[in-house]
Amino acid sequence: xxxxxxxxxxxxxxxxxxxxxxxxxxxxxxxxxxxxxxxxxxxxxxxxxxxxxxxxxxxxxxxxxxxxxxxxxxxxxxxxxxxxxxxxxxxxxxxxxxxxxxxxxxxxxxxxxxxxxxxxxxxxxxxxxxxxxxxxxxxxxxxxxxxxxxxxxxxxxxxxxx
Amino acid sequence: xxxxxxxxxxxxxxxxxxxxxxxxxxxxxxxxxxxxxxxxxxxxxxxxxxxxxxxxxxxxxxxxxxxxxxxxxxxxxxxxxxxxxxxxxxxxxxxxxxxxxxxxxxxxxxxxxxxxxxxxxxxxxxxxxxxxxxxxxxxxxxxxxxxxxxxxxxxxxxxxxxxxxxxxxxxxxxxxxxxxxxxxxxxxxxxxxxxxxxxxxxxxxxxxxxxxxxxxxxxxxxxxxxxxxxxxxxxxxxxxxxxxxxxxxxxxxxxxxxxxxxxxxxxx
Numbered sequence: 001x002x003x004x005x006x007x008x009x010x011x012x013x014x015x016x017x018x019x020x021x022x023x024x025x026x027x028x029x030x031x032x033x034x035x036x037x038x039x040x041x042x043x044x045x046x047x048x049x050x051x052x053x054x055x056x057x058x059x060x061x062x063x064x065x066x067x068x069x070x071x072x073x074x075x076x077x078x079x080x081x082x083x084x085x086x087x088x089x090x091x092x093x094x095x096x097x098x099x100x101x102x103x104x105x106x107x108x109x110x111x112x113x114x115x116x117x118x119x120x121x122x123x124x125x126x127x128x129x130x131x132x133x134x135x136x137x138x139x140x141x142x143x144x145x146x147x148x149x150x151x152x153x154x155x156x157x158x159x160x161x162x
Numbered sequence: 163x164x165x166x167x168x169x170x171x172x173x174x175x176x177x178x179x180x181x182x183x184x185x186x187x188x189x190x191x192x193x194x195x196x197x198x199x200x201x202x203x204x205x206x207x208x209x210x211x212x213x214x215x216x217x218x219x220x221x222x223x224x225x226x227x228x229x230x231x232x233x234x235x236x237x238x239x240x241x242x243x244x245x246x247x248x249x250x251x252x253x254x255x256x257x258x259x260x261x262x263x264x265x266x267x268x269x270x271x272x273x274x275x276x277x278x279x280x281x282x283x284x285x286x287x288x289x290x291x292x293x294x295x296x297x298x299x300x301x302x303x304x305x306x307x308x309x310x311x312x313x314x315x316x317x318x319x320x321x322x323x324x325x326x327x328x329x330x331x332x333x334x335x336x337x338x339x340x341x342x343x344x345x346x347x348x349x350x351x352x353x354x355x356x357x358x359x360x361x362x363x364x365x366x367x368x369x370x371x372x373x374x375x376x377x378x379x380x381x382x383x384x385x386x387x388x389x390x391x392x393x394x395x396x397x398x399x400x401x402x403x404x405x406x407x408x409x410x411x412x413x414x415x416x417x418x419x420x421x422x423x424x425x426x427x428x429x430x
Contacts, residue, residue, distance in 0.1 A: 002292055002308040009312060013319040029266030033281040035316035040327035043345065044338025069343040075404030080186035082404065084197050085344055087275040112202045113274070120196040140343035141351050 008032050047092035048135045048146070051118045053127035054154055061124050063133070066117060069140055087113065092134055096149050115155060129154040165306060166250075168421035169293055172309065172414040173247040173254070176286045177240040179410025180261060183283070184236035187268075191230055198272045200225035206273060224271045232264055239264070243290070255294025261287040278316070279407035285312045286414045303425075310422030313415035314375035317392075321372025330368060333361030345403040370395065375419065379426045392416055 012020050012032045020032065049066040067085055075082070091110035118132040133151040137144050163171075187194065200221060204210050210217040222228060239260045246254035265284040269276055289309035296302040324330040329338065337360050340351040354360040370391050378385040393413060400409045 002289070002305060005288075006308055006311055006315075009315060013315065028270045029284070030269040030276060030281055031266070031284065033278060033285070033312070033316070035278065035319040036323040037278060037316075037320040038335065038339060038345075039320060039323035039330060042327070042329055042335040042339050044329075044335070044342055046343045048343075071344060071346075071404045073347075073401075075406060076400045077406055078182070078186070079404050079406045080190045082277075083186075083190065083194060083272070083275040086277060087197055087272075089344070090274040109202050109205055110274075113197070113199060116199045116202060117197050137343070139341050141341045141346050141348055 005031065043089075044138065046137045046140050047089045047149075048137050049088050049114060049117060049132060050135060051121060051130055051132040053124040053157075054129040054131065055124070055126040056128050060131075061127075066121055066132075069137070069144075084117070088117070088134075092136075092149060095134070111150075114150075115152065118152075119155065119157065123157060127157055129156050131155065163417070163421045163424050165293075165302065165421060168306060168417045169290065170247055171417040172286055173243055173258075173290055175410050175414035175417065176261075176283060176290070177244045179279070179283055179407050179414065180236050180240040180287075182410065183280075183407060184233060184240070187233045188230075191233060194272070195225065195229075198275065200271075203271075203273050224267070229267075229271060232267055236261065236264055252294045255291045258287045258291035258294065262291060277405070277408075279405065279411045282312070282316070282411040282415055283407070285309060286411060286418070289418065306418045307422050307425075309415050309418035310420075313412070313419040314422075316412075316415075317371045317375050321368055321370070321374075324364070324368045325372055330364050333357060333364045336360050336363050336367075340402065345405070347402045350402040367395075375423075378419075378423045380430065382424070382427055385420065385423045385427070389416065389420055 008020065009032055012034055013036070016036065017024070017032075017034050024032075046069065048069055050063045051066060052063045053061045067081060067088070071079070071081075091114050094110045095108060095114075114132065114134065118130055121130075123130060131152055131154050134149045135146040136149050137146045139145055204217060204220065207220070210220055239257045243254055243257040243261065246257060262284055265280065265287065269280070269284075286309055289305050289312075292305035292308070293302050296305055324335070327335065329335040336354045337351065340346040340354055354363060370388070374388040374391065378388040393416070396409045396412050400406050
C-alpha cells in the first residue's frame with residue numbers, strides 16, 4: 001500500500017499534478033502531496049482581506065485588514081494564525097485562478113468562506129452592513145502596492161445565513 | 163544510522179510537531195470553527211448533500227465537541243508514541259495510526275488552510291505505523307524507505323521546479339518572497355536585497371534541493387553535509403518564513419532518509 005502511495009505521489013509531481021487531477025476530489029485526507037514549494041512561480045505577494053462597515057445613513061468606516069499584514073518573529077515557533085491566512089490565500093487562488101468565473105460568483109464556497117470570515121470579524125457598533133474586498137499586495141515589507149481582485153456588495157449584518 | 167535510531171528520532175521530532183500543531187489548533191479552535199464554516203464546507207461533499215442522515219452524522223463528528231476532542235487527542239497520542247517507541251513496544255504503531263487518522267480527519271474538516279508540513283507529518287506517522295505493525299523485518303525496512311523516499315521526492319521535485327523557474331534562476335524569487343508579509347522578514351529582505359547574495363542563495367537552494375538527495379546516496383561524508391544543510395535550511399525557513407511546522411515534519415522524514423541513504427552506502 002505504501003508503494004502505491006509513493007507511486008501516486010511521484011505521478012502527482014508531473015505537470016503540477018495535472019496527470020491525476022480527476023482523482024484529486026477523492027483525496028479527502030490530502031494524502032497525495034505536491035512538493036513544488038514556491039516554484040516555479042514563487043508567491044511574492046500577499047492576499048489580504050479587507051473590510052469596512054456601513055451604518056444606516058450609508059456612511060462607511062475606513063477599510064481595515066482582517067489579519068495583520070506582517071507576521072511576528074515568534075511565528076518561527078508559534079504560528080497559529082497561519083491557517084486563516086492560508087485559507088484566505090487558498091480561497092483567493094480558486095476565485096481568481098484560471099478556472100474562476102468572471103466575475104467570481106457569490107455562491108462559490110470560497111467566496112462564502114471569505115464572507116463568513118468578515119461577518120465574524122469585529123464590527124463598528126453602529127454597523128448595519130459590511131463590505132469586503134480581496135487585495136493582492138506586493139512588497140508588503142517595503143513599499144506596499146495593492147491591486148483589488150474582488151469586492152463584495154454590502155452584506156447585511158445579522159441577516160440569516162444561507 | 164540504525165533503523166531503531168531513525169524510528170526514535172523521527173518519532174520524537176514528529177511528536178513535537180504534533181504537540182505544537184495540537185496547541186495551535188486548540189488555541190484557535192473557536193476562530194477556526196467560525197472561519198472554516200462547516201455549513202459552507204459540507205456543500206463540497208456530494209454524498210452529504212444527498213443524505214440528511216449522513217450530513218447530520220458528519221456535522222456531529224466534525225463540527226462540535228467531538229472535533230474539539232480530536233484536536234486534544236493528539237497530545238496523549240504523541241506523548242504515548244514517544245514513550246512506547248523508547249520502550250520498544252509495538253503499540254507505538256497504534257498511536258501512530260491514530261495520529262494518521264486525526265490528520266486525515268483534520269484535512270477532511272478544514273479542506274483549506276493546510277500545507278506541505280501537514281502532508282509530510284501524515285506521511286511520517288503512516289510510515290511509523292507501518293513500521294511497528296509490519297509482520298517482518300523486510301516490511302519494516304520498506305516502511306522506513308517509504309518515508310525517506312518521500313523526503314527525497316519532496317526535495318528533488320522542489321529543486322527541479324525551481325531550476326525551471328526564471329525567477330529562481332535569475333535570483334528574483336527570494337527577494338520577492340522575503341518582501342511579502344506572510345512569508346517574509348525585514349532582515350532577510352534586506353540581506354537578499356543585494357543582487358549577488360540573492361542570486362547565490364537561489365542557486366544554493368536549487369542545488370541542495372535537486373542534487374542533495376541523490377548525491378547523499380553516494381558517500382557518508384556527502385550525506386553528513388547534506389543532513390546539516392537540510393537541518394539548517396528548515397531552521398532558516400522557520401525563522402524567516404514562519405513555516406514552523408515544516409521544521410518538525412521534514413526533519414522527522416530526514417531521519418528516515420538518512421537511514422535509507424546509509425543502507426545504500428552499504429550496497430553502492
